[in-house]
Amino acid sequence: MNEVESVARRARAASVDLALATRATKDAALHAMADALEAATGSIREANAADVDAARAAGTPEAIIDRLRLDEDRVRGMADGLRDVAGLADPVGEVVRGSTLANGLELRQVRVPFGVVGIIYEARPNVTADAAGICLKSGNAVLLRGSSSALRSNTEIVRVLREAAEASGLPADVVQLVPGEGHDPAKALMRARGLVDVLIPRGGAGLIRSVVEESTVPVIETGVGNCHVYVDRDADLDQALAIVLNAKTHRPSVCNAAESLLVHADVADEFLPRVVTALQDAGVTVHGDDRFGALDGVVPATDEDWDREYLALDIAAAVVPDLDAALAHIRTHSSGHSEAIVTRSQQAARRFTAAVDAAAVLVNASTRFTDGGEFGFGAEIGISTQKLHARGPMGLPEMTSTKYVVTGEGHVR
Missing domain, CATH: 3.40.605.10 (Aldehyde Dehydrogenase; Chain A, domain 1)
Known part of the structure; x- marks a missing residue:
């Protein structure tokens, strides 16, 4: 002392x-x-x-x-x-x-x-x-x-x-x-x-x-970053694929890397094979629910996976029936850092940004943008996930x- x-x-x-x-x-x-x-x-x-x-x-x-x-x-x-x-x-x-x-x-x-x-x-x-x-x-x-x-x-x-x-x-x-x-x-x-x-x-x-x-x-x-990317039913799937890959693989060891992926059931049949293959090709282990688990190489997700900040080439993934289910999942498991939606629906984007309680909410953009330098603040001191005095970068x-x-x-x- x-x-x-x-x-x-x-x-x-x-x-x-x-x-x-x-x-x-x-x-x-x-x-x-x-x-x-x-x-x-x-x-x-x-x-x-x-x-x-x-x-x-x-x-x-x-x-x-x-x-x-x-x-x-x-x-x-x-x-x-x-x-x-x-x-x-x-x-x-x-x-x-x-x-x-x-x-x-x-x-x-x-x-x-x-x-x-x-x-x-x-x-x-x-x-x-x-x-x-x-x-x-x-x-x-x-x-x-x-x-x-x-x-x-x-x-x-x-x-x-x-x-x-x-x-x-x-x-x-x-x-x-x-x-x-x-x-x-x-x-x-x-x-x-x-x-x-x-x-x-x-x-x-x-x-x-x-x-x-x-x-x-x-x-x-x-705070820690259990960041989600939600791919909505109205998402541009090419755009969604690029965002998921960037959010997970650009630099997996940092707090604004994506750790969880949620996909609307209406686009799951088309999007799941594409995203799983792309993630696996990038060296990512997918910890998935039953829908994801039907694909080769996907590891069954445990209850602990939904709350994990992996800081590694791993991602938890689930199919949700609708936007409300995605919001409920995020409310339950989010660390309040950064949450992203990929959608062409302004209504879905507005509902997501209003309902999600996080320091940063991103629409059609990678969670990797939650950063003081990217926001134009210069080198940040940290990303606050509390609500008093400061929040975000x-x-x-x-x-x-x-x-x-x-x-x-x-x-x-």
Whole structure:
């Protein structure tokens, strides 16, 4: 706790300077951090290779290793993400609403940084750069607690980011890695109320549940992604096939990948053989109900399959009699992340978007579009599946709070 308290106090001090920094200063730091990441590609990949080797030796599933691995393109993507954030509008100081009251007082509600943001996350070391960039641009100091599997990668990335920030005139402590090994440092971070303003978990259901239940620091919950694609009776089946394949196979190890497929009974005879063959050709194991199970190679779905976030080349699949049955299935099994309908019926699309309770609802588009970058927000901090403060991809505005500024001319009440 003493070590975590120490870095939190340093982050608190750094956050004061960062809150006063101009957009030009913050953007210059982001560009310097991006350039430094690319210049350090060799050392970052060397550290990452050691993490990947250790993970593989420990028998880590390939889906998790894919999230852990950094190649040259992914390092470049981290750098480009920082440059993208630099190009976005600075949310700090934005007037959310304002008016002149009847008594002449000027009232403004303006965006301000949280102050110190803690992030606990698993595997993906690209989150380290994404989180640092968004927190810096939104005026927040950040405390990063990655998983032990990415410790070497995260340590090297943070070293590079800190040096670049300091060279740009900002305190190095605007970006810090929470020290220590094991679970105790993460628990100490969860209990650093008063030093840490908000905590954001990114990872599997177990990690998120642990942080939500054990933290005394306010938490913005990012949820798992049991995302559905529903192929309606009025779907363009060629379009549906392309969307299902993209949603499942484009990058199966991420939270916006499709994990469940629902098909209207009226198009099942035509669509099921096509979609099963295409998925199997892409290496996907289909866990199907009785209708899907009549096709070769389909594995019978269990009750647990309907709630699974596979993060792998697996998908649960069922035939439903109508749109209402699809909606009922989604209400029962959805994690509230992203749900998609493929249909040419405006009536069906309107009913689906109104009835589905999720952070993102997509019509004739892949669930893979639920992403801060794809939404134009820059590199996201995470995708919130809760309903308070933020929901969906969290970009710069979602990393701020507000305060009221009241200006008078000697007014007294």
